[in-house]
Amino acid sequence: MxxxxxxxxxxxxxxxxxxxxxxxxxxxxxxxxxxxxxYYDGSISGDYYERGLGINQQLAKQEHASDLGLSATLQIDNLTGDVVIDLTGERQPETLHLALIFPTDSDFDRELTLTHVRDGRYVTTIEEPLQYRWYLQLQPETGDSAEWRLTGEARFPSEEEFDLVPGI
CATH class of the missing domain: 1.20.5 (Single alpha-helices involved in coiled-coils or other helix-helix interfaces)
Incomplete structure (x- = not known):
C-alpha cells in the first residue's frame, strides 16, 4: 500500500x-x-453635423481673406511676453483676435486681442510662455461671425516669425 x-x-x-x-x-x-x-477627452461633440456644415463657411472666410490680399506674420517673444502681428492687405481693423489652439487638449487653448498701433502692426502681451506646437487663427473679431480668417501653425519657443495666410 x-x-x-x-x-x-x-x-x-x-x-x-x-x-x-x-x-x-x-x-x-x-x-x-x-x-x-x-481623462475623458470628449472627442466627439453633440453638434458634429452642424459643425460639419460650418466647414463651407470657414472656407468662404479664408477665400475672402485671399480676395482681400491679406497675410500676416506673427512673432512672440517668450522672455517679455510680447506678441506682434504685422498685417498686410486691404483691411486694417482696430483690433485683431488671435486664437492659439493646442492640438490635443482644448483646455490649453488661448484667445488674445491685439490692438492696432501703426501701419498694420498689432501688439499685445501673453502671460505665460508658450511651448510645443500650436494652430493659429487670426480674425478681425471673435466667433463665427468674422468676415475673414488667416491660419497658420507654430512651434514654440522660437525667435522666428510665423506666416498666417488664407487657407486651411
Whole structure:
C-alpha cells in the first residue's frame, strides 16, 4: 500500500496562478476605468453635423481673406511676453483676435486681442510662455461671425516669425 500524501489546494501552484490571473484582470479593468473617467477627452461633440456644415463657411472666410490680399506674420517673444502681428492687405481693423489652439487638449487653448498701433502692426502681451506646437487663427473679431480668417501653425519657443495666410 502506497501512502501518497496530497497537499492541500492552497499549497499548490495552479489555483494561485488562476486566481492571480483573475485578480490582475480585475485590477487592470478598474485602473483603465479610472483613467477613462478621469481623462475623458470628449472627442466627439453633440453638434458634429452642424459643425460639419460650418466647414463651407470657414472656407468662404479664408477665400475672402485671399480676395482681400491679406497675410500676416506673427512673432512672440517668450522672455517679455510680447506678441506682434504685422498685417498686410486691404483691411486694417482696430483690433485683431488671435486664437492659439493646442492640438490635443482644448483646455490649453488661448484667445488674445491685439490692438492696432501703426501701419498694420498689432501688439499685445501673453502671460505665460508658450511651448510645443500650436494652430493659429487670426480674425478681425471673435466667433463665427468674422468676415475673414488667416491660419497658420507654430512651434514654440522660437525667435522666428510665423506666416498666417488664407487657407486651411
Amino acid at each position: 502506497s501512502s501518497s500524501s496530497v497537499t492541500p489546494w492552497y499549497k499548490q501552484f495552479w489555483p494561485w496562478f488562476l486566481l492571480g490571473l483573475l485578480f490582475s484582470s480585475i485590477a487592470f479593468s478598474m485602473l483603465f476605468l479610472f483613467f477613462s473617467i478621469r
